[in-house]
Amino acid sequence: xxxxxxxxxxxxxxTAFGSITGLGSMIFxxxxxxxxSATLSFVDGSNGVVLDDTYKExxxxxxxxxxxxxxxxxTFNMSTDGGSNYNVVKTSTAYSAYHLENDSDxxxxxxxxxxxxxxxxxxxxxxNVGNVSDENISGSxxxxxxxxxxxxxxxxxxxxxxxxDNYCINTYIAGYGNTQSVVNAIQFKFDSGNIDAGDICxxxxx
Numbered sequence: 001x002x003x004x005x006x007x008x009x010x011x012x013x014x015t016a017f018g019s020i021t022g023l024g025s026m027i028f029x030x031x032x033x034x035x036x037s038a039t040l041s042f043v044d045g046s047n048g049v050v051l052d053d054t055y056k057e058x059x060x061x062x063x064x065x066x067x068x069x070x071x072x073x074x075t076f077n078m079s080t081d082g083g084s085n086y087n088v089v090k091t092s093t094a095y096s097a098y099h100l101e102n103d104s105d106x107x108x109x110x111x112x113x114x115x116x117x118x119x120x121x122x123x124x125x126x127x128n129v130g131n132v133s134d135e136n137i138s139g140s141x142x143x144x145x146x147x148x149x150x151x152x153x154x155x156x157x158x159x160x161x162x163x164x165d166n167y168c169i170n171t172y173i174a175g176y177g178n179t180q181s182v183v184n185a186i187q188f189k190f191d192s193g194n195i196d197a198g199d200i201c202x203x204x205x206x
Contacts, residue, residue: 026059026203034195036068042202043083044184051184053147055204060186062159062200065137069193070130071164073114074137075122078146078153078177079185086187087120088153092175096127101166111171118178122191125157127171130164136198137161146183153177 030049032040042060044051051058065074077086094114099106114124126137139159146153157173177183188200 025206027055027206029058029202029204031199031201033199034065034197037195039187039189040195040200041083041185041187042200043079046083049202050204051146051186051202052182055206056145057205058143058146059203059205060141060143060188060200061203062137062139062141063198065129065198065200066135066196067129067131067190067193068196069190071128072131072193073124073128073191074126074159074188075124075191076141076186076188077120077122078179078183079187080179080181080183081185083185083187086122086185088177088179088183089118089120090116090123090175090177091118092116092123092173094124094171094173096169096171098127098167098169101168105167114171114173116175122189123155123157123173123175124191125171125173126159126161127163127167127169129161131196132164135162135164143183143186149180149182151180153179153183 034040042049042051078088079086092115094111096111097108129135129137137159141157144154154176160170163169
């Protein structure tokens, strides 16, 4: 058993990190595994998916997402009609940090081609991943209070990729769905071609 001090105010006993109370918990909801899949969609109330006012924050984790087609962007969009349409208006910002395997190039740059300004387009989440066997994307995205009928729907994404030209690229995207309607479905896909392999897990933050 370990002793853990929280915020310099209290001491709690814990046998494992998952048993700590007071810090919030990640509650597993649903895992979708790609196999030459055109899209992966999480729709509230469908196949065990919860995406409602049960939680104020939802986290999607991306594990070894691999495209069938070379040089692709991994994207997402939101729906307010249970997945009939993925076309929520979004405004966002984007930047990437990059480092070449041979150490000959590195930097940090704002990504003007990946930000949105009141657009219904799918939001790009990565830089540009290839389809060589070892190339893939991993990371996560948080969606905040999608069931609010008052506020816009904030999201923050952080993904890493080993890209087609031997770069390690970390891309950070943040923005909001500019709607007061309840968001009840999320869809992920590549801008062209299928998701060859990988999985996306959905968690609620209690």
